[in-house]
Amino acid sequence: MANFGFARLAVVAPYAPHWREARSAVGAPELLLDARETATLTDAICDCTLVVGTGTLTYRKPEQPAVRLPELAPLVRQEVERGGRVAMVFGPEKHGLTREDLAHCHVLVEIPTDARQPSMNLGQAVAVCLYELASRGFSAHAGAVAKEAAASGELGARSAELERLAGVVEETMLAAGYSPGVMEAANRHDLRVLLRRLRLSAADTRRTMGLFRRILWRLRPTQNAGHGPE
């Protein structure tokens, strides 16, 4: 990350002993000392408007749109130019991102690798992705600069807003008796994937949220007697 000028690292649920050791090492780089540690991926990407999952598509058919790494830069450029914040999400070495992790991603990026050896070492995958973005003019600094110029076009919803919307829609599904309890997890997953695929703007998200809050309030007349929706 430091090689290519990227500075904001978030580490999700790290293995505590290794993480402590890495951070307290003599000469640990600033990047590591400044890294955020979060309990969930949801927390790590909460302020991001474009979440890019990484991995090989050899072993699965993705539920999200997929691009090859050399085609990622234009998407990132568009997002940064309109003032958004982009997250690149890397999975653990052993198995990569899970299907649940990927449900938080708007798009998947695949590093074009040899079919006989598609799985990359984590550090090398990070280096290759960030080299690709940096060599086309993106880095933490480029991002920061663009954010100041910023904010033309309609800004996409932040991940945290999408999660709140998903929560309200899910509550509504339950309140409406939309599906049996056994389907809850599957519905939650499909809903997450759908909300990212729609690429809702921040304004879309607020409007849709308002609608579902009202529906929810209507569905629960006794609980809400005398109060309007929030």
Added chain:
Amino acid sequence: MANFGFARLAVVAPYAPHWREARSAVGAPELLLDARETATLTDAICDCTLVVGTGTLTYRKPEQPAVRLPELAPLVRQEVERGGRVAMVFGPEKHGLTREDLAHCHVLVEIPTDARQPSMNLGQAVAVCLYELASRGFSAHAGAVAKEAAASGELGARSAELERLAGVVEETMLAAGYSPGVMEAANRHDLRVLLRRLRLSAADTRRTMGLFRRILWRLRPTQNAGHGPE
């Protein structure tokens, strides 16, 4: 290397215990089992016509022409199309390639990195360089295919031929009393650098070699009495 379809690895003077361990590991990839082990860089690159050194130029001014990684592909393409063989040379993790190593290189490639953190991890540097070449259509397989189509334009000299020429020129310098003995190492180095910079073709190299062999024969009339130059 396997991720990006490169198959020919040569390892120069490896640390024996680690090397044995890596090769004999359960599931060691074919690439490692097939790797050549050589005592010197000269041996490793002997059949190559374009030798590309890698590293950061932050700490030194190179004696060879330098290009940035995104500009390397056209040079490689040209060489492969005329039937040449290209070597990418990576130095050890700690200090990279030495000045002596670089004297065997025709060109230096620099990965564009952040000025505050120019030094890369070896494995990541390899991944980034090979990703760059593979994503522009080069890999061991691409090379092999091109070689069959091959052989337009004048083929560059192989490294081994350049080394032989350097040896004869050096002998000539000594025989001619060109410089005091204390300068020998410096002359050898400058000569290596010069011969790569000239980009001599195989035919140029043979002709030049013939010339210097004759000169050498003339300079040593007593040793060579009765025999012509080889």
